[in-house]
Amino acid sequence: MHQSAKKLRARELGLAFEGEAGPSNAITDVPGVLVGYSTIIEGVGALRQGHGPVRTGVTAILPRGRDKAMKPVWAGFHALNGNGEVTGVQWIKHAGHFYGPICITNTHSVGAVHEAVTSWMIEHHAEDYRAKHVWALPVVGETYDGTLNDINGLHVRPHHARAAIESAASGRIAEGNVGGGTGMVAYEFKGGTGTASQVVRLDGQDFTVGVLVQANHGLRDWFTVLGAPVGRHLTADRLRSTEQGSIIVVIATDIPMLPHQLERVAQRGAIGIGRHGTPGGNNSGDMFLAFSTANQITRDEFIDARRQMECIPDEWFDPIYLATVRAVDEAIVNAMLAAEDMETLKPAGKVCRAIDPAALVGVLARYGRMA
Structure with a gap:
């Protein structure tokens, strides 16, 4: 799906x-990463x-595209506030890797999506699952969309x-009301799916840090853009007085890193x-998963032989941290x-407004935050 x-x-x-x-300013600028x-x-x-109305969906990130070879994806995880769920992270914390896609959906649809990712992995890596003792620990994250969606209707299958x-697919991807972000709210404006990327030069070579967010968090009073207190100026159409959402952030890179560095x-x-x-906030699940597509080896090589892992020194990470932020x-x-x-839908009869670009520009221009 392409950006409107x-x-x-x-x-x-x-x-x-x-x-x-990067060229698409998206997580898909990391070579091999696909989003659907x-x-x-x-x-x-x-x-x-x-019965609805239904305003929800699923976002899928394929770190190694449709590679038929079963290869570990090196990863690290962090939760700022744990009022939410990302499955598979216990093994990521202990082993530093995962297999298969990352999917993001709504809070009550994790089970259905988990089943789907498992079945896809069994089919996609059929030889491994047929001939060997291979099990799936899918990575599925969620945020709550019950303000705008019949979340208790369990419509995601x-x-x-x-x-x-x-x-x-690769390239420029859709944002806003798409996939798992369809029914999400951010800072009491309409939220959803967003992406961006940064180029990082290390040792004379260009690498990419790409990010995809499912933004469903924050209160209007807090909302700040480029240091300007936007939420204090754009006060119309407020929805709530306490935070009721979460954010999932997926960070991808082609920089060779060890799992502790990715954490x-x-x-x-x-x-x-x-x-x-x-x-x-207390009611928010603020969860962050970082992965690297470097150091590609097959599952058999991973478990059957000694291996060498390329990584950069910890002392090189400051520009990577800055690019991530x-x-x-x-x-x-x-x-x-x-x-x-x-x-x-809850409460009924209001409208969750998308932020007005002209109004946002007006506030940022007042504070000197325009390019």
Whole structure:
């Protein structure tokens, strides 16, 4: 699914985000990484549990594309506030890797998506699963979309997740009301799916840090962009007085790293969301997964022989940390700028407004934050 031409992204509006973005300014700038969506928008009118309206979906990230060889993906995880779920992270914490896609959906659909990812892995790596003792520990994250979606109706089914995986592609990807981000709210504006990337030069070579967020967190009073207190100026159409959401941040890179280094990169995602003013509220699941596509070896090589892992020195990481913070910061704004208005179900009768780009530019211009 390609980005709609009618919505300008943060840099296209002239917002002064720093750093060099990749060609698509997306997580898919990391070579080999694909992203797909399944978006479910059905029904109108008042909420009838089990019948809709439905405003939800699934986002799929394929770290190694559709490679038929079963290869570990090196990873690290960090939770700023743990009021949420990302499956598979216990093994990531202990072993430093995972296999298969990463999927993100709504809170009550983790089980259906988990089943779908498992079945996809069994089919995609059929020889491994048929002939060997191989088991799946899928990585599935969630945020709560019950303000805008009939979340208790359990409308996401395994075939929706399979569709997201099968549709995954490279290049510029859609943002806003798509995939798992369809029914999400950020800083009481319409939130959703956002992405950004940064180029990092290390030892004379260009690498990429790419980010995808499912933004569903924050209160209006907190909302800050490039140091300007935007939420204090754009006060109309507020929805709540306490935080009721979460954010999932996926950080991808082609820089060769060890798992402990990737965990440290994941921790910097918390600084990225902090730039917008969130303290990581009690009701928020603020979770960060970082992975590297470098050091590709097959599962058989991984378990049957000694191996050599290339990695960069810890002393080189400052520009990587900065790139991560910048990309997370920008991806959240991109998610909000791409979003479309959506009627609320709980409470009924309101509208969750997308942020007005002109109003945002006006505030940032007042504070000298335009490029």
